[in-house]
Amino acid sequence: MPDIAPEFKEKLKNAFEQIQIGQQFTFRRTFTDGDVALFCGVTGDYNPYHIDESFAQETWFGRRIVPGLLTGSLLTHIGGLLGFLATEMHFYYLSPVYVGDTITCIVTIAEKDPIARRIHASATLFNQNNQEVLKANFSGFPSNIRLAN
Numbered sequence: 001m002p003d004i005a006p007e008f009k010e011k012l013k014n015a016f017e018q019i020q021i022g023q024q025f026t027f028r029r030t031f032t033d034g035d036v037a038l039f040c041g042v043t044g045d046y047n048p049y050h051i052d053e054s055f056a057q058e059t060w061f062g063r064r065i066v067p068g069l070l071t072g073s074l075l076t077h078i079g080g081l082l083g084f085l086a087t088e089m090h091f092y093y094l095s096p097v098y099v100g101d102t103i104t105c106i107v108t109i110a111e112k113d114p115i116a117r118r119i120h121a122s123a124t125l126f127n128q129n130n131q132e133v134l135k136a137n138f139s140g141f142p143s144n145i146r147l148a149n
Contacts, residue, residue, distance in 0.1 A: 015083060015142040016117045023109045025078045030102040031066045039070045066097040071134055074105035075123050083144030087118070092135040095127070102128040110137075117141060 040050055048055040049065050056064040072091050079086060097103060103125050111120040118139055125134040 012117065012141065012143055015144060016112070016114075016119070019082070019109055019112070019119055019142055021109055021112060025082070025107045026104065027074055027077045028102060028104040029074065029077075031070070031097065031099055033099055035070065036064070036066055036099055039067055039073075043067070043069070045069075061096050061098075064099055066099060066101070068093050068097075068134075071097045071103060071125065072136060074103060074125060075107065075136060075138065078105065078107045079140070082142045084119070084140050084142050086138055086140040088140075089138040090136060093133070094135065095131055095133045097127065097133050101133075103133065 036050055040046055045067050047067070049059065049061065050067050051064065053064055056062070068091065071093075072089070075089070078084075104127075105123055105125045107121055107123045109119060109121050112118075113120070119142060120137070120139045123134075123136040123138070124132060125136075126132045
């Protein structure tokens with residue numbers, strides 16, 4: 001791996017110092033048919049639970065569900081604004097998300113490892129009815145914060 005420029009090292013240090021334990025970031029969006037179609041097309045996830053209305057109507061869900069990783073991708077919006085390079089992510093799917101649901105993602109900074117300059121955070125995602133749909137834990141490195149608190 002090539003040497004890191006001193007300016008970039010300073011940027012990484014500053015980004016790490018800016019983030020505080022307990023700090024929260026929130027993002028909300030409504031998932032559309034287009035979101036599901038694009039995600040399934042890009043990933044090749046042609047699971048009938050996501051794309052086949054007739055199939056989904058016969059299941060315990062009663063209609064198509066949003067792919068779990070698409071729901072989990074709300075973390076990447078916040079992560080992108082933090083210039084966050086994830087090193088691990090763990091998802092716990094609690095309830096289905098349907099096309100048309102509005103999902104709120106709240107990321108909370110849980111721990112900072114000053115030696116490794118690594119951040120540990122958790123996320124809770126819930127729908128418009130305040131039903132928790134996903135929990136996540138993740139770790140990584142902030143580098144270029146572009147998010148106002």
